[in-house]
Amino acid sequence: MTQAALNPEVAVEDVWTLAGRVFRSRLIIGTGKYKDYALNAAAAEAAGAEIVTVALRRVNLSDPSQPMLVDHVKPDRFTFLPNTAGCYSAEEAVRTLRLAREAGGWDLVKLEVLSNTKHLYPDMEETLRALKMLVAEGFSVMAYCTDDPVFCRKLEDAGACAIMPAGAPIGSGLGVQNPVNIRLIVEQSTVPVLVDAGVGTASDATVAMELGCDAVLTNTAIAEAKDPVRMARAMKHAVIAGREAYLAGRMARRLYADPSSPLGGLI
Amino acid sequence: MRLFVNGEERAFSEVSTVAALIASLGLDPRKVAVERNLEIVPRSTYARAGVADGDRIEIVHFIGGG
Secondary structure, three states: OOHHHHOHHHOOOOOEEEOOEEEOOOEEEOOOOOOOHHHHHHHHHHHOOOEEEEEEEEOOOOOOOOOOHHHHOOOOOOEEEEEOOOOOOHHHHHHHHHHHHHHHOOOEEEEOOEOOOOOOOEOHHHHHHHHHHHHHOOOEEEEEEOOOHHHHHHHHHOOOOEEEEOOOOOOOOOOOOOHHHHHHHHHHOOOOEEEEOOOOOHHHHHHHHHOOOOEEEEOHHHHOOOOHHHHHHHHHHHHHHHHHHHHHOOOOOOOOOOOOOOOOOOO | OEEEEOOEEEEOOOOOEHHHHHHHOOOOHHHOEEEEOOEEEOHHHOOOOEOOOOOEEEEEEEEEOO
């Protein structure tokens, strides 16, 4: 056993690198669906998040004094990750992210090109097309995708800086539906892999991390909890637990019992 | 001068630059991004970027999203 393993205090800090930037928190949280921005900010703090996703929309011209996200969830405290939610074509997504880059002043973005409103699964053909356009324009693109290892490889080959397969449909809270595929994607990828979408409660985030994901992105599970700040805290611990379990290396599964107490010396 | 701002047709007088347009709408230029006829207007150029009759302007900002 190494010194680091014996004494966690001297362990090398477990960080991850995304597009050249180092992060300690492995929990990215969304900023949608909260009752208000103040609660949103409190949840982000409780989650220990360093990155929050944000959407880009037209300003309300009839009431320019309405509350603004940046007044509560501050861009100097959190890294803003602009998304393309609501975009159904590569052109819409690229146009949105060009504006987001101007609004936020930085190149790290979350690409999602959706297919239909029922399941909100990404249109992978359009996603790949948009990814290539964005990479050519110098963006660092985290790609929301289906849990298809073949397409995930294509995304990485096209220059995605992170692969973000859905665990289950956006906002469904169904948890990781296809752990086999998530594990395959983790194994083959040389860029960070995040489960994005589908997390419903803390154990879902733990499952994603136990499969070897670098981080988890969740929005609805926290925003729609009865106590969002408490759920944010639960998610923080869940991600840490899953990461630690992954690094620790789980025991082998057995089909039958194996006694924990020695059989020798029985009276 | 008539501009289409965020899809809405509006009349403006004495507004000749993007900076003036943002000010006349009561917005904080540090919190928005602007597109003029589908072209990004860099924030550093607001003061000299002109607007002309019939322009289609989009003014956007970050809101909560997942």
